[in-house]
Amino acid sequence: xxxxRNSRKGGKSEYATFFLKNALCGIALSSIQEISKPSRLTxxxxxxxxxxxxxNLRGKIVTIIDTGKxxxxxxxxxxxxxxNIIVNLDEEFVGLMVDRIGNVITVEPxxxxxxxxxxxxxxGRCFDAVYKTNNEVVGLLSLDSIF
Amino acid sequence: xxxxxxxxxxxxxxxxxxxxxxxxLAGELVLGRNQLLQAIGSDDKRLxxxxxQRIDMVTSEIQxxxxxxxxxxxxxxxDKISHIIEELxxxxxxxxxxxxxxKAVELDKTILEAIGHPLIWMIRKAVNHGIESPDxxxxxxxxxxxxxxxxxCSEAGQVNLEIIDDGKGIDPDTMVAHxxxxxxxxxxxxxxxxxxxxxxxxxxxxxxxxxxxxMDGSSQFAGIHEIKACxxxxxxxIDINSTLGHGTxxxxxxxxxxSIIPSQIVKLGEERFAVPQVNLSELLRIPANQxxxxxxxxxxxxxxxxxxxxxxxxDLAGVLGVxxxxxxxxxxxxxxxxxxxxxxxxSKDHSTPEPDYGGRERRLDxxxxxxxxxxxxxxxxSTGKYKYGLVVDTLNDAEEIVVKPLGxxxxxxxxxxxxxxxGDGKVALILDVARIGxxxxxKTEHNNKQFETISGSQKAQGVENAFxxxxxxxxxxxxERFAVPxxMVERIEKIEATRIxxxxxxxxxxxxxGTLPLIALEDAIRVAPIPERNHxxxxxxxINGREIGVLSTPPxxxxxxxxxxxTKTLKQPGVMGSAVLMDKTTLILDIxxxxxxxxxxxxxxxxxxG
Numbered sequence: 001x002x003x004x005r006n007s008r009k010g011g012k013s014e015y016a017t018f019f020l021k022n023a024l025c026g027i028a029l030s031s032i033q034e035i036s037k038p039s040r041l042t043x044x045x046x047x048x049x050x051x052x053x054x055x056n057l058r059g060k061i062v063t064i065i066d067t068g069k070x071x072x073x074x075x076x077x078x079x080x081x082x083x084n085i086i087v088n089l090d091e092e093f094v095g096l097m098v099d100r101i102g103n104v105i106t107v108e109p110x111x112x113x114x115x116x117x118x119x120x121x122x123x124g125r126c127f128d129a130v131y132k133t134n135n136e137v138v139g140l141l142s143l144d145s146i147f
Numbered sequence: 148x149x150x151x152x153x154x155x156x157x158x159x160x161x162x163x164x165x166x167x168x169x170x171x172l173a174g175e176l177v178l179g180r181n182q183l184l185q186a187i188g189s190d191d192k193r194l195x196x197x198x199x200q201r202i203d204m205v206t207s208e209i210q211x212x213x214x215x216x217x218x219x220x221x222x223x224x225x226d227k228i229s230h231i232i233e234e235l236x237x238x239x240x241x242x243x244x245x246x247x248x249x250k251a252v253e254l255d256k257t258i259l260e261a262i263g264h265p266l267i268w269m270i271r272k273a274v275n276h277g278i279e280s281p282d283x284x285x286x287x288x289x290x291x292x293x294x295x296x297x298x299x300c301s302e303a304g305q306v307n308l309e310i311i312d313d314g315k316g317i318d319p320d321t322m323v324a325h326x327x328x329x330x331x332x333x334x335x336x337x338x339x340x341x342x343x344x345x346x347x348x349x350x351x352x353x354x355x356x357x358x359x360x361x362m363d364g365s366s367q368f369a370g371i372h373e374i375k376a377c378x379x380x381x382x383x384x385i386d387i388n389s390t391l392g393h394g395t396x397x398x399x400x401x402x403x404x405x406s407i408i409p410s411q412i413v414k415l416g417e418e419r420f421a422v423p424q425v426n427l428s429e430l431l432r433i434p435a436n437q438x439x440x441x442x443x444x445x446x447x448x449x450x451x452x453x454x455x456x457x458x459x460x461x462d463l464a465g466v467l468g469v470x471x472x473x474x475x476x477x478x479x480x481x482x483x484x485x486x487x488x489x490x491x492x493x494s495k496d497h498s499t500p501e502p503d504y505g506g507r508e509r510r511l512d513x514x515x516x517x518x519x520x521x522x523x524x525x526x527x528x529s530t531g532k533y534k535y536g537l538v539v540d541t542l543n544d545a546e547e548i549v550v551k552p553l554g555x556x557x558x559x560x561x562x563x564x565x566x567x568x569x570g571d572g573k574v575a576l577i578l579d580v581a582r583i584g585x586x587x588x589x590k591t592e593h594n595n596k597q598f599e600t601i602s603g604s605q606k607a608q609g610v611e612n613a614f615x616x617x618x619x620x621x622x623x624x625x626x627e628r629f630a631v632p633x634x635m636v637e638r639i640e641k642i643e644a645t646r647i648x649x650x651x652x653x654x655x656x657x658x659x660x661g662t663l664p665l666i667a668l669e670d671a672i673r674v675a676p677i678p679e680r681n682h683x684x685x686x687x688x689x690i691n692g693r694e695i696g697v698l699s700t701p702p703x704x705x706x707x708x709x710x711x712x713x714t715k716t717l718k719q720p721g722v723m724g725s726a727v728l729m730d731k732t733t734l735i736l737d738i739x740x741x742x743x744x745x746x747x748x749x750x751x752x753x754x755x756x757g
Contacts, residue, residue, distance in 0.1 A: 042574040043418070044553075045467035046560045054553070054566060054574045061566045061574060063554035092554055 012109070015131075017102035017138055018085065020068050020076075024102060026131065026138045033086040033093055035101060038064075052076075052097055055084075062086060064095040070146060089143055105138065107131050112140070159256055161216045169212050175205045214404060218253035221299045224263055225250050228270050232295065235274040242281055242292040243274055249299030254306050255404040261381040262308075262401065265374040269310055269397060270295070276367040277314030277395060287392070289313065301403070308399040317364035318391035319346035325362050326355055347387050351375050364391065381405060382425050406550055410567075410577070412543035413526055415464050419575040420539075421548050421567055422526055426580040428534070430542055431525040438523050444730050451525070451536055455702045458527065460536045461587045463578075466562060533584035546570075550577065561586055618708055620733065621686060621699040623668045624675035628733045630726075633705055635738055637687040637694065644681055656685065656696060663687070664746060665696045671741040672721040674734075690742050690749050697738075720744065 015026035016035070041053035041064060050069040054061050064084065068076045076082055081100040086093050112129040128142040179202040186194040225247050236243040254262075278293040285291060296311040323346050326332045331352050349355065356369035371387070378385050382402045389395040402408070410421040411430070431453070433441055442451050442460065449460040463469075525536040548567040553560070564579035617633035640658075647665060648655055654665040665685065669676040677683075677698055684703055685696040706728075712735065714724040721741040722734050742749050 040573050042566075042576065044557055044560055044563070044576060045469055046562065047557050048559070051556055054557070056568045056572055056574050059551075059568065061551045061553060061568075063556045065556070090555075094554060094556070 013107050015105050015107055015138070015140060016085070017105055018083070018098040019100040019102060020071065021074055021099060023073075024136055024138050025098075025127075026105065026107075026140045027085065027087070027096075027143070028140075029104060031087050031143055033088050036084045036086065036095075038082055038084050038097065055095065057086065057093060057095075060093055062093045062095050064097055067096045067098050087143060089147060094147075105131070105133065107140070159217065159219075165212060165216055169209065169216075172205055172209045172212060176202070176209065179205055214406075215253075217256050217404065217406075219256050219259050220250060221252050221254060221259070222250040224259065224266065225297060225299075227263075228267060228297065231267060232270060232274055235271060239275065240280065241274065241278055243278060244292050244294045245297065246294065247297040247299075252299040252301050252306055254401065255406070257405050258381045258383075258401055258403075262378065262383070262399070265377045266308075266310075268374060269371075270297075272367045273310070273312045273314060273395065277312050277316070277364070279315055306401045306403060308401065310397040310399075311394065313394035314367070315364050316389040316391050316393055316395045317350070317362070317368060319349075319389065321362045321391075322346065322349055322355065326352055329355070329357075331355055347389060350387050350389075351385075364389075367395070382408070382423075407547055408550060409545060410548045411526060411545050412569075412575070413463070413524075413537070413539040414541035414543055415467075415469055415539055418469070419543070419569060419573075420463070421546075421575055421577045422528060422537070422580065423564070423577065424545065426528045426530055428527040428529050431523075431527060431536065432542070433523040433525065435522050442523070452702065453527070453536075457704065458534065458536050460525065460538055461583060462538045463583075464538075464540075466583055466587050528580045530581040530584065533581065535584060535587075537578075537580075537583070548575075548577070618706060618728075618735075619686065620702075620704040620706065620728070621684065622702070623677050623699060625678065625700065627674055628728075628731055629668065629699075629736050630728070630733045631686070631688075631736050631738055635688055637689050639703060640685045640687065640696070642683055642685055644679070644683060647683075654698075663694055663696050665698055666742070666745045667698045668736075668741070671744040672719055672736075688738050688742070690739060693749055695742055695746065695749070697741075 014029040016029050016032055017024055017026045019025070036057075039055050041055055043053045044051060047053075050066050052064040052066050054063055056062075066076050068074050076097050076099055079099070083098055083101045085096040085098060085101075087096060111133075112131050114129065127139040128145075129140045131138045131140055179198060182194065182198040183202065185191075186198050229245050229247070232243055232245050235241075273295060278295075279287070279289075281291045284293065294311075294313055296309065298307075298309040298311075300307050323332070326349050331354060332349070350368050351372045353372045356365045356371075368387075375385050378399060378401070382405065384400045386398045387395060388398075409424040411424060411427050413420050413422055431451075433451075442449050444450075449462075451458050451460055524539050524542045526539060526542065527534070527536050529535075546569075548569075550565045551567060553563060553566055557563070562579055562583045564577045564582075566574050566576050569575050618630040619633050619636050619639075620628060620630050622628055642656060646656055648657065650662075654667075656663040656665050663685075667677050668674050677700060680700060684699045684701055686699055686703075687694055687696050689695075708726075708728055712724040712726055717725040717732075717734060721737055721744060723737045725732055725734050727733070
């Protein structure tokens with residue numbers, strides 16, 4: 001994403017972090033519309049298997065994606081912690097279901113590195129960069145490469 | 148059905164006043180929300196009531212106002228058409244006067260855009276091909292200046308459009324005759340009895356005007372079936388009335404808007420689906436104990452006999468790949484379905500001997516297959532191409548729904564035209580009836596008009612004469628079915644029983660100035676006699692140049708079948724053999740032999756000939 005690239009050049013940017021099983025990932029705050037608790041899903045039959053269904057977001061039909069399955073990891077486990085990150089993808093809202101939501105972090109450009117081959121089990125191509133906080137490594141996801 | 152986002156990159160011009168009205172309403176809505184929050188916070192029931200009332204009003208007003216911004220008047224389109232007519236008239240040296248009414252009638256922008264092309268197409272054809280040149284008009288004693296009327300009016304949530312010209316028109320009878328001639332209509336039955344408007348419906352038969360010189364006035368209508376398809380895409384209907392020499396009257400009905408459509412809500416388990424009302428013909432409920440009698444299996448597919456017409460059935464759960472489930476009447480819980488087909492019933496009236504379960508748990512008498520709740524609910528739907536029954540679990544109410552597009556990740560999901568939000572806030576999917584027909588047609592290879600079946604189990608015995616042939620199926624007594632090769636049949640007539648006379652021991656029918664000898668099958672072969680009826684179907688054959696009618700009872704069907712003829716089991720003089728077609732034993736008749744038995748005189752004169 002532009003933000004990640006900018007961050008390497010010098011500008012600070014904010015990322016919302018979330019967990020996919022144990023892997024900590026981040027997504028640019030600017031691309032996020034909102035984060036919501038899962039609401040009642042309507043299953044769409046014959047849809048791709050990474051699509052969990054559709055929800056009504058204030059009159060808009062939003063497709064909910066199982067982010068775990070989309071990235072080829074374990075599917076999201078139903079729990080009270082799971083959250084729906086609604087992102088704006090080419091003028092359309094799409095919901096990314098994640099296992100658990102983390103903090104918002106500010107990425108210092110100096111600490112962002114090129115992504116390794118993989119983080120946890122997530123393939124490296126999904127990430128724009130990796131960011132090391134004091135004790136953790138966050139993979140910064142880009143919407144362009146995961147869809 | 149087109150979803151509203153299909154034209155996202157087009158613009159609409161709005162009057163400032165209506166924008167201001169919207170701003171004002173948005174302000175009201177904010178006030179309403181504040182009140183609502185306050186009412187909820189203070190737990191004030193009365194305030195809550197007044198607030199909800201206020202929000203209700205504001206919401207519907209906003210909706211109305213926003214709908215209005217999408218509406219545009221017919222004026223621009225009418226002006227455009229007027230220019231086109233002038234231009235065309237000048238080029239062809241014809242004189243055409245246009246009169247319009249209802250320029251101010253408003254229509255949703257999407258629909259207005261969609262009908263522009265069809266309307267102009269029809270006007271162009273009317274001027275170029277329908278309207279005669281001035282000297283011909285003079286000879287026909289018509290006014291030199293031809294007239295075209297263009298009327299629009301809104302009525303009961305619909306917009307009616309009329310195009311009336313006084314050109315040469317087309318003769319419905321000639322059209323029907325041509326359709327029969329070219330083989331586009333194969334069924335000759337009842338063609339004499341159909342009304343003028345029904346005849347005019349053949350104008351939409353694709354390929355009817357392939358040879359433009361075949362009949363007078365055909366060039367005006369060549370390709371009109373495509374226009375019909377265009378209009379149907381936006382939920383419109385078209386009717387044409389025409390008289391040769393007097394002109395054509397086209398009536399088009401259009402919905403006011405595409406984004407709100409009346410729909411029938413159906414349910415599969417707990418999931419709801421919307422079927423657009425335009426596609427819906429009727430709703431059927433088959434009680435559990437009648438399922439076995441009304442529904443038949445043809446090949447792998449189920450069909451229902453509905454007023455003499457065979458209607459394929461599509462199981463919605465099967466098409467969508469939904470695991471069927473049901474609520475058990477005893478424990479009230481949802482269980483997965485064990486029945487493999489919708490036909491699987493064991494009602495008490497038609498019970499079959501229970502098989503030996505061989506030690507396995509024998510099902511109790513309260514087996515759900517006996518239960519009244521297992522009635523079959525069917526929504527009969529039709530599109531241009533298909534007509535079929537959609538089997539669902541429950542039929543709910545009809546509702547007006549707002550069509551919303553599905554996201555791009557779901558573009559590959561066939562069978563859905565979009566989504567809508569139900570009263571409880573949950574999303575329901577809108578079924579695309581045409582696509583579902585397509586999907587299941589691929590699966591079942593089952594077509595409305597034609598069914599192809601062979602008996603796989605009967606191959607063991609008899610001669611195998613497997614080739615595709617057209618047969619006409621009919622009944623004598625209702626229990627037995629017969630078939631004759633279709634090419635033997637001259638025509639089929641529906642007659643009243645009172646028209647049959649018995650003269651000198653022979654049944655005859657007064658017919659077109661002559662008499663048609665009638666025979667019944669039981670006169671010639673050993674079959675159950677034909678029951679007394681008010682009406683009979685007479686199948687006419689031509690034997691050695693003379694016509695003879697065979698009495699029969701409906702249903703009469705024509706179909707192409709692959710026949711595996713069993714020439715041993717049920718063979719008798721006049722019967723070539725039997726075959727199992729559509730799961731029913733059918734006797735294939737030797738009509739010449741039957742006539743020979745009953746009316747030997749048919750063969751006496753030209754003995755041994757043909």
